[in-house]
Amino acid sequence: MTKLNVVGKNVDRRDGVDKTTGRALFTSDMFVPGMLYAKVLRSPHAHARIVNIDTSEAEKLDGVKAVMTHKNGPKNLFNAAAPMFLTVSHLERVLDQYLFDEVVRYVGDEVAAVAATTEAIAEKALSLIKVEYELLPAVFDSEEAMSESAPELHGEKGCTSEGKNIPGEIIKIPYGDVEKGLEESDVVIEKKFTLPIVKQVQMETQSALAQVSGSGEVTIWSTTQTPHPSRSIIGKIFDIPASKIRVLAPPYIGGGFGVRIGLSGLAEPIALGLALLAKRPVKIVYSRKEDFIASDTRHPATVTVKLGAKKDGTFQALDMKGIFNTGAYCGFGTELPGVCGAMTLAIYRIPNQRYYGHSVYTNRTSSGAMRGFGNPQGNFALEQVVDMMADELGMSSYELRMKNIMKVNDPWCLPFPCLSTELAECMRQAGESIGWENRESLKASAPHKVRGMGMAVGTHVSNAWPFCVDYDNAYFTVQSDGTVHVASGVPEMGTGVCTSLVQIAADSFGIDMDNVSLSFGDTLTTPFDIGSHASRTCYAAGLAIKEAAEDTRQQIFEYAAPYFDVSPDSLTLQNGYVFRSSVSATDETSIVLLDDVKAHPEGKVSLEDIAYHAHVRNKQFMSTGKIVPKNAPPWHVCFADVEVDTETGKVDVLKLVAAHDVGTAVNPIIVEGQIEGGVVQGLGYALTEEIRYNDKGVQTHNQMHSYMLPTAEDIPVMESIIVESHDPTGPFGAKGAGECSLVCPASAISNAVANATGVRFTELPLTPERIFAGLHQED
């Protein structure tokens, strides 16, 4: 391994200048000659059959070049959720969706799409499409949807049902003997919690531009987080070989948070379907409202936790049940309940555990992936119950957690070992920062206000393996001037990978970052990778890059060794120079040419010289790194200091402290950005964010002004603490860092509210109405 020069440093982001000067290109900026603009006609009904659809007037409109409906659209069933397309486990893939179907299953479902020479003409054309609907009974609530009287959303088509409207399978995680564990517990607490529908609200709405060449080769500029898997689904929908489809970002994507995994929103296949019909490029950019109603939300859920402990606080048994409302289509409906269970069960050392979870179809916008992927729902429920258990046992909730949290190599239910954790240290540092030990003496700012503190802990994954297929490849190519190009299949959706992966490449190889370029987010320029999600990007793509770099180093040592008259393993490469390992790396005076090196045994040869020397001898150094990431748990804690106005029910968060063990922080300021961003999303999850529906299944909170995203004004004092461990499985010890930050904040804030008010709330968000009602109920 080389000396670390840039890994661990706050290197400037490579996308920084372009993004701050407005020069960075996103899909909506794209233009190709002859391009058409598309608009989508969406269902006004929650559940209906299209009895008749007449597009003739729309087709006659000047400038309209294609109209697509269920009559002429592709006829292959698919599942728009990408990587689990690749599921390795026993789970059957649920294929329940057509691009356009004659049944619509939620308000916003696709009925038709138009491509025209201008957006205005496309919009006008939508109004000329006449649709006759036969209304079908609709159901919105998970419990109701499973009842005997509920309408069937998909029947048998594409679903192996274990109950009415249950897609796929029920996830069961057995571990030890829960019944026995509960029996042997001194205290058992059981509680059911309700989690709301929230949205990713990424900056850039879903959009795509599709172009088809005369020989049938497809290019799609897209806002996807998963270029390669998205390509696979598109291929299946249209029966086009994967090799003939290029999916790329141009090059940036305005945020993701999970909503861009696979084809959530369907912008890509709609653009492609129209491009195939019109034989011209087609671009589609969703409005914010469309993005709200027609792309995946987080799964609303009810989670029941039953926790048993000994009097001394030792956890004995954990029994969990999660029911997830997946909306109109399954998507990740089989996988996400599993992740909720696995991640929640993995926090504490509990010998007896059980989890039961599944999704339910309803006539709502589909749920899907959102940062945390089931973990926030489970974490919220368990961490409330842990606090309740502490109260019941008369212990400090801090001490109760410290007693039970996982240690390195503790047995657990996950299929990979825990080889690193600094969760205890995270707790210590964050607790100290927020002043946990003075919790009892906190003072509120007014007589009608109460103040309290809460905390929560959690874990997550560093990639998707072994839950689903997850492998990563990288190309590593040395140019004839000794500079390096690296290609990785992950996209840059704002998480900083276009910088952090270059840091890993530079230090793995032994050269300056300035001499490394990276291509990313393009299926044509990069080898296969499952995309940017599952907190995997830096960890898994970084591992592939590191392996490729190390293999290429070895090629260089083998090429240069005869000139140095030593064995390849006696050479090193650092700061762009190759020299004998025994020679001082810092001596700048002894730079010689490769052909002269034998006469200068202390000599250092520039990589530029070696690369050009090889080049004029018809040789290029390059390698392909291929890895299967082992996975590793990051650990995290959030502490909240809150004040609750008992007259209005309003919760003011005074301070949030998050401490994260992400292994090695490759670029600490980027990790801090990840922590801060997630904590703010967690604040919204806790207090304000919720998509609500009226009784017709229409979203009533589908715009920025009605969906209460925290703004700069709402953000409290925050502290982000990085507690580094060195995980042996990650690149330079790194672990996942992308999702953890959104897992615990709502749990901690709710615990703080309970601490302040003495009332345990079981439903998010903690709106003033809900708090006020809760306080009132207590009276």
Added chain:
Amino acid sequence: MTKLNVVGKNVDRRDGVDKTTGRALFTSDMFVPGMLYAKVLRSPHAHARIVNIDTSEAEKLDGVKAVMTHKNGPKNLFNAAAPMFLTVSHLERVLDQYLFDEVVRYVGDEVAAVAATTEAIAEKALSLIKVEYELLPAVFDSEEAMSESAPELHGEKGCTSEGKNIPGEIIKIPYGDVEKGLEESDVVIEKKFTLPIVKQVQMETQSALAQVSGSGEVTIWSTTQTPHPSRSIIGKIFDIPASKIRVLAPPYIGGGFGVRIGLSGLAEPIALGLALLAKRPVKIVYSRKEDFIASDTRHPATVTVKLGAKKDGTFQALDMKGIFNTGAYCGFGTELPGVCGAMTLAIYRIPNQRYYGHSVYTNRTSSGAMRGFGNPQGNFALEQVVDMMADELGMSSYELRMKNIMKVNDPWCLPFPCLSTELAECMRQAGESIGWENRESLKASAPHKVRGMGMAVGTHVSNAWPFCVDYDNAYFTVQSDGTVHVASGVPEMGTGVCTSLVQIAADSFGIDMDNVSLSFGDTLTTPFDIGSHASRTCYAAGLAIKEAAEDTRQQIFEYAAPYFDVSPDSLTLQNGYVFRSSVSATDETSIVLLDDVKAHPEGKVSLEDIAYHAHVRNKQFMSTGKIVPKNAPPWHVCFADVEVDTETGKVDVLKLVAAHDVGTAVNPIIVEGQIEGGVVQGLGYALTEEIRYNDKGVQTHNQMHSYMLPTAEDIPVMESIIVESHDPTGPFGAKGAGECSLVCPASAISNAVANATGVRFTELPLTPERIFAGLHQED
């Protein structure tokens, strides 16, 4: 090796539909947001010093965003001719050019460039630039330029001169003992020939669009034939690491014929220089006139041939001298004279040979690469002298050639063996087609007309190695659906490689062409390659693809073998199925899944099943093919039947027959297209095409209407004959096919004119004026 399914077949061109429907994109079609338009101010003087240049008025013009001159342009010397940048031999690279210099050396040399929001504003801005020139003495003729009184064009800067205005070195090829050979000859004939300045006149003029990201990453859409080498030169000019520069075609290029090797025309660095100054993308599209005056022409030359033979016709000695006018900058001025010598000396088995050649600077537009690269000049001279020798010996020129042409494994001066030649068969078939045996009894169509027949033979190369660096790489990637993506660094400039390379990939691997896609012409998506020239594309890139495909096949056999319970070498892959080699390939009834194959020993498993089986086990099949092509000589002959009007001097070509040994013709109709196109260019070289200059060094024939390119009306009856050999060094036996066709036609036509008129002409083109004067002189 697999059974050939598509190699050798007239498969439809993959770029056909897009190009015929106008949907194919070229550089001039490109648009990126914020793009500026550039124009170039060019020198009106053949040789001058810029004493003062005032751009202040231009800069003040509304819409002007950057002005570049020698004051603020990059300051690195370069040579715009690309691949020889990579010369491995003893030849020193001549670096003699700045992007903008304070001395201008030809009419059209770059003085300034402007980037503005519209083309009209950029044009207007040029007129506001005030330039004060100090005129310097100019020289236009090679002989004069070497004389004592001539001005020095470059002094010592960048040139190691062996004489005045001789850039680089004098090329000397010694082989045997020429003096002794001439002494032992019964007949010696010596003659000097003069070759004109001709132009490639490719359909698309030079153009480029350059974009620079905030982190300094450069993208250049370009009309280059050599994406990777062009990138190297751009890097040197601007001191930008090669890894940070992406050069690509978008995806097509409108013809090349050599003028796009390297940076001839300088559109790319001008666009980039302005983009760096303006911090916005900059596009430049040359006018036809600019393309004529400011991008490379073919080298005009004088070639002297001295040939000695025994009375029985056995060639004893060949002494050749070539002087090439390279114009203002050296470019390929050191390499091209060498290729002229090597290719001309290689045609016949002559034990004693010598070649002496070099370039000379003059104040004309630079000469550079054009289809044939020095070979047509040398071939014309030698093939005239061979006909003169036949006349002198009283032999048929056909028999004289047949007696002396190279045979397989004959010794020669080239650094690789001749392992295949069907030149004799080419002569037989073409001779029969044109009716050579009736040559003596040909009748003219009118009393004042005379008719005659001529022939010429030649060879060429199949790539550039071992004359310069030439290696090739390919990526070969199997997608999870079993389809394949291939990446090759060569561009598609109209030669059909986007089809023929896919044919090679499909048959090398054993799948349908429909399941293979190809990326090309993009330094980011492809590994290193030296570009499309030297007749190398199908040969060298094809070899790399074949090697990569075969390695990937092996990976698949190794993966599948345990399931089949046989060793990997007992498996085969054909038509997309893997099965035991012992099983019939045509049985379609026995398709089984990989996991079931042991129970069905006759079973065939689809590649799709194997790829997906591996994919869900975290494995992707992929390989990088890396080859150094060995080189092989293609052979060719041209026969011409002409009629000469003795009253006007006009030559009518009645029929042209070309027969080519290109090894295996991967796609015969594409090869025929290559032959026909080259023959027509050869017709223009013979009869009409010439750039002339006035005495101020101004081109007087620099537009389509004055430069006499043959049009459809001028094209005679033509026949293209392919005589296949199987060269052991090429992919499926293929050899180079791109350039040969332009080498012999002028030689053959001139021999036919001599046969018809009895007059030997020594200067091309054979214009009516020149013929008339020649016939008159004879009187």
